C-alpha cells in the first residue's frame with residue numbers, strides 16, 4: 312500500500328490515510344474476516360443440526376426397541392418426506408456418466424452440498440461491490456472468497472479423517488463423510504481461484520503484473536499454495552482416483568502438506584488466518600493421534616494373525632481377535648508380509664460372539680480385483696493352509712452401536728456379489744436379536760445375486776445356520792439366490808438397472824439347500840414395491856452392491872415414500888441403509 316500521494320499509470324495513488332478513509336464505508340479490509348466467521352457459523356450450525364437429528368434418531372430407535380412403534384399417519388408422512396429428499400439416486404445411465412467426475416450418490420448429501428455452494432456463491436458475489444478503484448486496496452470479492460475458502464479448510468481436513476469429531480457428533484462414519492470432504496474441498500478450490508483471479512485482476516488495473524509480483528512475497532506463496540490445491544482437486548476426480556488409487560493416495564498426502572505449509576506462510580499473522588490454520592492442524596492431528604492410539608490399543612496387546620484361503624476369485628481371511636465390532640462395519644487390513652505399505656478397507660462378514668471377554672473370529676471375504684487383492688489371492692493360492700500372516704487391524708469403522716434394523720418388523724436385504732459381506736452380518740445379528748427378543752424384527756428376506764453357485768458355497772453353512780436359528784425362535788428368514796451366470800463378473804452383470812436388461816429369470820425353485828434359487832437378475836424394484844403394498848408396520852431395507860443394485864433399491868424405496876405420502880402404501884415406514892464399496 313502506498314504511503315505518499317502521486318500519479319501512476321494515469322491513476323491517482325492515494326496516501327494510506329486516503330485509502331483508510333475511502334475503505335471506512337466500503338467493506339474495510341480488516342472487516343472482511345466476517346465472511347470467514349459466518350462461514351464457520353454456517354458449518355457449525357449444520358453440524359449442530361445433524362447432531363440433534365442423530366440424538367433424535369437414537370432416542371427414536373431405543374423407544375422402538377423398548378416399546379415397539381406406534382404409527383400415526385402424520386408421523387409416517389413426515390418421515391416419508393424426509394426420506395424422499397434423501398434417498399433417490401440419479402437414473403443409472405446418468406449416474407454412471409457423472410461418476411467419472413463426481414461420485415454422485417444419493418440425493419440428500421448432494422442437496423446439502425448444493426446449499427453450501429449456493430451459500431458461498433451468494434455470500435461472495437451477491438454484493439455488486441466487487442472491485443475497488445486502482446490503488447485503493449484488495450478487491451472486496453477477492454477478500455470475501457479468501458475468507459470463505461480459509462474458513463472451510465479445517466472442515467475439509469476433519470471430513471477426510473477416519474477418526475474425527477464430526478463423526479462422533481453426528482454418528483456419520485468417515486466413509487459416508489467422504490462425499491462432504493470432496494464437496495467442501497471443491498468449494499475451497501472454487502473460492503481460492505476466485506480469490507487469486509480477482510486479486511490479479513485488481514492489480515492489473517494498477518500496473519503490469521510482473522511489477523506487482525515483485526512487490527511482495529505474498530504472491531509466490533499464494534501461487535505455491537494454489538498449485539497443490541489444484542492438484543488435490545484434479546487428482547481426486549473419480550476417473551483419476553479410481554484408476555490409480557495408491558498413487559493418488561501418496562500424492563494426495565504430499566499435496567496436502569505442501570498446501571497447508573504454503574498457505575500458512577501466505578497468510579501468517581494476517582487477521583484470523585493463524586486461528587484457521589492452527590485449528591486445521593489441531594483437529595487433523597487429533598484425528599491422526601486418535602487413530603494411532605486406537606491402532607496401538609487394538610494391535611499391540613493382541614497381535615493379529617490371519618489365515619487365508621482361496622475360493623475362486625475370493626479370499627477368505629480369518630483373524631482371531633479380542634476386538635469388538637458392530638455388524639456391517641469395516642476394518643482396514645495391512646498385511647505385514649504382503650504389500651505392507653498399503654492398507655485396504657473390508658467389511659467384516661462375521662459378528663462378535665455373544666459371550667463377553669472371549670476371542671472373536673473376524674472373517675473377511677476379499678474379492679481379487681487388481682493390485683493388493685490380486686497379490687493376496689496369489690499368496691492364498693500357494694501358501695500352506697495352516698500358515699498365519701501377521702496383519703494390522705485399523706478399525707472398526709462404519710455405523711457403530713446396535714443394528715438399526717432391529718427396530719423394523721420386516722427387513723429386506725439386497726446384495727450383489729461380495730456385497731453380501733455387508734448384509735450377512737446384519738442378518739446374523741437379526742437372528743440373534745430374534746433369539747434374545749431384543750428388538751421387533753421377526754421377518755427377514757435376503758435377496759442375493761451371484762455369478763455362480765460356487766460363490767454361495769463359501770457362505771452356505773453360515774446362512775443355513777442363521778435361517779435355522781430364526782426358525783427355532785419363531786422368526787422367518789427367506790434366502791433367495793439369483794444366479795446371474797455369464798462369463799463377466801457379477802458386479803458387471805448387475806451394474807445396470809433391472810429395466811435395462813430383460814430378466815432371464817427362469818422361475819424359482821428350492822433345491823437341496825434351504826434357499827430359493829432362481830436364474831437371472833432379481834427385479835429389485837418389484838420386490839420392494841410389492842413389500843410396500845403388502846407389509847404392515849415398519850420395513851427396513853439394507854443394500855450393498857454395484858451401482859445398478861444401489862440405484863434400483865434406493866429409487867424403489869423412494870417410490871414407496873411417495874406411496875406413503877399419497878396414502879397408497881400398507882407399510883407405515885420404509886427405511887433404507889446402504890453401503891457401497893468405494894468413495
Ligand SMILES: Cc1cc2nc3c(=O)[nH]c(=O)nc-3n(C[C@H](O)[C@H](O)[C@H](O)COP(=O)(O)OP(=O)(O)OC[C@H]3O[C@@H](n4cnc5c(N)ncnc54)[C@H](O)[C@@H]3O)c2cc1C
Pocket residue numbers: 486552553554556557641654655656657658659676677678679680681682683684685729732733891892893894
Ligand atoms: C467401506 C468399504 C468396504 C469394503 N468391503 C469390501 C469387502 O468386504 N470385500 C471386498 O472384496 N472388497 C471390499 N471393499 C473394496 C476393497 O477395499 C477394494 O476392492 C480394494 O481396496 C481394492 O484394492 P486393490 O489394490 O486390489 O485394487 P485397486 O485396483 O488398487 O483398486 C480398485 C478400486 O478399489 C478402491 N480402493 C483401492 N484401495 C483403496 C483403499 N485403500 N481405500 C478405499 N478404496 C480403495 C479404488 O477406488 C479402486 O478403484 C470395500 C471398500 C470399502 C470402501
